[in-house]
Amino acid sequence: MSAPSSGLMRRFFSCLSARSSGVAGDAASSDSDGDGPHGGEDIISGLPDDVLSSIVSLLPIKEAARTAVLSSRWRRLWASNPLVLDDMDLLLNNPSHVGAVTATVSAAMRAHPGPFRSVSLTCYFSDADKHVLRRWIRVLAAKGAKELVLNNIPWAGLDLLPGALLECRSLQRLRISDWRFPDTSGAPALPRGAAAALPRLRELVLGRTIIQEQDLDRVLASSPMLKTLVFVLSSGVPAQVRLSSRSLWCVVFWHSAAEELAVVAAPLLERIIIQTSSSSCASRWGMRIKIGSASVLQALGFLNPSCHELQIGETVIKVGNKKAAPDAVVPSVKILALSVQFGVGSKARMVSCFLECFPNIETLHVRSIPDRGATSKDGNSEFWSEIDSVECVKGSINKVVIHGFQWENCEVEFLKSILEGAKMLQKIHILQDPNISVSEGDVNGTLSLLASLNKGVELVILAAGQGYGIWTYEVASDLSRNDPFDCQN
Structure with a gap:
């Protein structure tokens, strides 16, 4: 958050605390109008609705929910603004009360009519409670979630994502960490002209996530607007990554590797970014990079002779090759x-x-x-x-x-x-x-x-x-940068 925004938020919280302290009963009794200083100057309520909506959209979920108890006006503002929810805000404050955090997240999802702009969930419950995650994902699908982050704590006992994730047709950005991707075999490749399963997905980030080759193929085939595909800290699964997509612009392997990365049919692919540490190259990681059809590829690297074998068309590039x-x-x-x-x-x-x-x-x-x-x-x-x-x-x-x-x-x-x-x-x-x-x-x-x-x-x-600056996968996959390897400030 920028300095001006931080100052605004501090001022907002100070006004909120002054307004809510000692007047809880008055706030409840005056719920019908929400006006009046209640013994002090009410600076915040004098702001227009569009400004207040912007403020509420920047609040952590706990503080945003607090505004709703002040008056009907605040409840209306919270409900009318696209939901931004990150349960890590709650977990950090309640590390030993996971059940209460789960209940709060569920209540917020039920109470907000949607759409959900950005939702970040950390799954900390066991396989016995997997119905909670399924219910959350169904709500996300029903209420139009646009950006979703699903982090897993694998030792809790739950590792397979529900198949309902593939029904979130409103998703534009999806990042999942420490999961097994759901089996897509029940959703065969779409025939020509059929509706796409993930029609709006533009960015997919797979962090330490296991996805089978056929499932990745189906995701690429069913995401007609996908521009960016990122693998983070993943090795060997899938063994073969075949890029066949009419929309893909950028692929990133960030400390990740497959046995083979093959550009099969990607007419819009402009960037292949590979960040691999020298220690991983010296060990068991190696990858063949096959460039078949890539007529607009503009940026490629970091290629490393220690762990990458380059093949262009039918020719494997080796020392002494005469590329006729x-x-x-x-x-x-x-x-x-x-x-x-x-x-x-x-x-x-x-x-x-x-x-x-x-x-x-x-x-x-x-x-x-x-x-x-x-x-x-x-x-x-x-x-x-x-x-x-x-x-x-x-x-x-x-x-x-x-x-x-x-x-x-x-x-x-x-x-x-x-x-x-x-x-x-x-x-x-x-x-x-x-x-x-x-x-x-x-x-x-x-x-x-x-x-x-x-x-x-x-x-x-x-x-x-x-x-x-520091070169990160976010920098490398930023399509607004002319040079993905340049992190000059």
Whole structure:
């Protein structure tokens, strides 16, 4: 909440407390009109209804419900404003009274006529009480919920979402965490012209949620307005993610992986965002990324040679590949992001292989993955001998961003190759690794070397937190951002 809003809310609560203290009986007895200061100046009631409605919409559910006891006017305002409900507000105040929280949520859902603008529920009851969740979801469907967050506490004993969730036809945004997605086998793929099961869904976030391949396929097929699909902290289920959707714009794998991500038929898909830690790549996670039909794909990454295998058309991209097949390039991509262990030759050589597949890149992001082995301090200039001749380096890249720069020779050699070959380059942004310490002399020496090859390129050095915020999946999936990898403030 912004500072002005916070000040307004503090003033509102102070007036509310003054008005309700010591006059409970009067408030009840004067329920018919709701006017009058009751012994003090009533500042809030002098505001017009539309302003009061906006105030009520910002209140936590507990405080919003308190306003309804003041007068019929407040009850009318609460009921006429789309409901915003987050039961975490209640849970934090009643951690040992789960039953009371459940009753309060149920009562609020019954009392409010709808629509429900935003509802966030944390399920903390056992399988024996699963009827409560089913009832809540039916109410959400009946009263037009637009945004829904369902968080689960799995050790409580309930893990399978009710199938009634698929009947919430008003939903526009859905985020579920720590659940098993309901079985959709009872709802076969929709025939052409049939009504969609989730006709308004625009964003689906699956956090630590198990969803089977066929269920994901059906969700994509039955959500004709779905633009954003996000996997958070999920691994291996589903094993195959096949993107077949006429509406999908953005797919995010946030510390998540499948065996295969295949772009089958996604004519509007513009972004594939992958954030995978180096530790997970070093362990059991690996993913093949198959790009078949993606004619408008504009942003892709972070591709990591340590855990990602790239296939374009029928061609698997490997070191030494001679891509004679015309379907082995994706000319629409303008923003590419790579994660590279610069000091490991087998991984570093994949950089030029990946770059060859995207001839029209304008912005290149490169994340430097630490490698503490002996080779990490070497220049390894032979790794980059091909970079300056790659088509996109010569003809289209105008901005390079290095994330986690450690001032090692192999990183500097990469930048030298880019500077020597790039004809359209205008900017290089270097974001330093916050976990390393480099002497001022080494930094100045490197900058002098790069400046000698500068050719008028703007070189910007940024320390951690200096001008760049934290990259989150919310930032990455924000379709209003021109560059999903750029979290510059």
